[in-house]
Amino acid sequence: MNGISLYFKLIRISVASQMQYRASFVIMSMGMALVTVIEFGGIWVLFDRFGSLQQWTLAEVGLFYGIIHCSFALSEALGRGFDIFHRYVQRGDFDRLLLRPRSTVLQVLGQELQLMRFGRLAQAMAILIWASWTVGVQWTVLKFAVLLFAIAGGVLLFIGIMIVQATVSFWTIQGLEFMNSFTHGGTYMAQHPLSIFDGWLRNFFLFVIPLGCVNYFPVLFITGKQDIFGTTPLFQALAPLAGAVFLLVSLYVWRFGLSRYQSTGS
Amino acid sequence: MAQIQVRDLVKTFKVARRKAGLFSALRGVFHRDYYTVRALDGISFDIGPGELVGYIGPNGAGKSTTIKVMSGILVPDSGSCRVMGLTPWQSRAQHVANLGVVFGQRTQLWWDVPVIDSFELLRDIYNVPHADYRRTLDDLNDCLSLGPLLEVPVRQLSLGQRIRCELAASLLHQPPVLFLDEPTIGLDAVSKLAVRQFIRHQNTFSGTTVILTTHDMDDIQALCSRVMLIANGSILFDGNVDKLKQSYVTEKRLKVEFLHPPHMTPLSDKVTIIENQGNRLELGFATGQLSVPQLVNQLAAMGEIKDIIVEEPPIEEVIAQVYEELGL
Numbered sequence: 001m002n003g004i005s006l007y008f009k010l011i012r013i014s015v016a017s018q019m020q021y022r023a024s025f026v027i028m029s030m031g032m033a034l035v036t037v038i039e040f041g042g043i044w045v046l047f048d049r050f051g052s053l054q055q056w057t058l059a060e061v062g063l064f065y066g067i068i069h070c071s072f073a074l075s076e077a078l079g080r081g082f083d084i085f086h087r088y089v090q091r092g093d094f095d096r097l098l099l100r101p102r103s104t105v106l107q108v109l110g111q112e113l114q115l116m117r118f119g120r121l122a123q124a125m126a127i128l129i130w131a132s133w134t135v136g137v138q139w140t141v142l143k144f145a146v147l148l149f150a151i152a153g154g155v156l157l158f159i160g161i162m163i164v165q166a167t168v169s170f171w172t173i174q175g176l177e178f179m180n181s182f183t184h185g186g187t188y189m190a191q192h193p194l195s196i197f198d199g200w201l202r203n204f205f206l207f208v209i210p211l212g213c214v215n216y217f218p219v220l221f222i223t224g225k226q227d228i229f230g231t232t233p234l235f236q237a238l239a240p241l242a243g244a245v246f247l248l249v250s251l252y253v254w255r256f257g258l259s260r261y262q263s264t265g266s
Numbered sequence: 267m268a269q270i271q272v273r274d275l276v277k278t279f280k281v282a283r284r285k286a287g288l289f290s291a292l293r294g295v296f297h298r299d300y301y302t303v304r305a306l307d308g309i310s311f312d313i314g315p316g317e318l319v320g321y322i323g324p325n326g327a328g329k330s331t332t333i334k335v336m337s338g339i340l341v342p343d344s345g346s347c348r349v350m351g352l353t354p355w356q357s358r359a360q361h362v363a364n365l366g367v368v369f370g371q372r373t374q375l376w377w378d379v380p381v382i383d384s385f386e387l388l389r390d391i392y393n394v395p396h397a398d399y400r401r402t403l404d405d406l407n408d409c410l411s412l413g414p415l416l417e418v419p420v421r422q423l424s425l426g427q428r429i430r431c432e433l434a435a436s437l438l439h440q441p442p443v444l445f446l447d448e449p450t451i452g453l454d455a456v457s458k459l460a461v462r463q464f465i466r467h468q469n470t471f472s473g474t475t476v477i478l479t480t481h482d483m484d485d486i487q488a489l490c491s492r493v494m495l496i497a498n499g500s501i502l503f504d505g506n507v508d509k510l511k512q513s514y515v516t517e518k519r520l521k522v523e524f525l526h527p528p529h530m531t532p533l534s535d536k537v538t539i540i541e542n543q544g545n546r547l548e549l550g551f552a553t554g555q556l557s558v559p560q561l562v563n564q565l566a567a568m569g570e571i572k573d574i575i576v577e578e579p580p581i582e583e584v585i586a587q588v589y590e591e592l593g594l
Contacts, residue, residue, distance in 0.1 A: 017378035
């Protein structure tokens, strides 16, 4: 059996397991959705008070918000195994994965598909639809493809961050929270247009953790707004590739961490 | 050629030295003292196909580290290990396909779904052809009477039931080598017997090489012709169980029951009285110093004898004595 179909088999078990605890699933999903509503409410309050953010309206910011939260919700659902990987190391469950003749990345991804994150996904999609309707986006097939591409790029980027975070837990399981500043903090940052930041913060989210590439540039492409950096539409449409590149780099980091783990065994 | 060949394995761990107290914990964030533990200090052995080897030693002796190195989970500092011609940590995926591993304290089954779902997933993970899978499962089902358990979620199984399922799960891909890490820990007497019977059956009829770590000396007594004793990272004894006893058992026990309470007369000073209660008397005596007939003669003078049993001390005590002699 090839890796892809094995992945779906693993996920089927994970889904079946979660369905054993149906009430908890329903409550957690609703909770997840509610968090997003309240979060966006916070942004709405700010705009209500101050009108606009540089030249950006609330609905335009809603596009950033919707796209990044779609990516984040999907990546948390898919990458759950890496997100809580330190627990597997701590409990020694990771050794069990090493005893199976399959790729470790595939097995960790297959550990869990966290369904309750779809509550947040639904909410993010609702805000995205509202925002695009309010902004009055003229949808074309190409623009829609760029939207999906941006969301996919974001998913790859976030999973990459989770893999790096998981790799750190080969050395230490303490102080992993600082990695959350890249996922949760990065999501918060990416809810806003990159152009409002400047200096090292902007460079960091462009070149180190390229959240701007999976979010800021595609929104410019979709809205046709002028870019203060003066990038071309072609660049804006292809920018989400940065997410895939980040994931590739993180897989190398993972491979290195794995070889270190086997020689320390801590 | 040996199926498993281990040469001069050395493995050290760096352990952070931590002191109690909040201040030291804070200090530990910036600076840590490390000391090294030599978990394996140059161990070597060969194991042939179809052997059933008991691997014993006190806690922290290096048993689990050895198993982890042989499984490809850990890379040693130096030394070599080849299992069926493969170096575990160099060709992990190829190597673990030859391997079944059961950790008595940990599960390899998916907790919330029926056992059969886990089995089918393992079939796909190991790429076992469906026909082979069905045949193997039928065999395992017969030996371990899994029938009614297969539809039950793992979390609802008792420990004994779970271990039976774990054993089956580790053998679905018919590995030639099986590592069992404390498979009988925490089991009741009936389950222990069932597990032992199964291990023997698997070893005899499928020719599976088994390495068994355990603290239960009855496991060793019942199953293993060969035993390896490890302590402080070195192998101290490697040979058959009888040889282990010969080298370390210097005392035998004699239990005697009289028809009436005996008239106690002083016995030879080579004899110690372990228990003296009513008609019964339990004695310990050093082998080689005093023969059984000599002792029986002395006892016959004390009263009419109803029954006599001579036995070796239980292997538990032999091992305890070995540990004690080595200062462990």
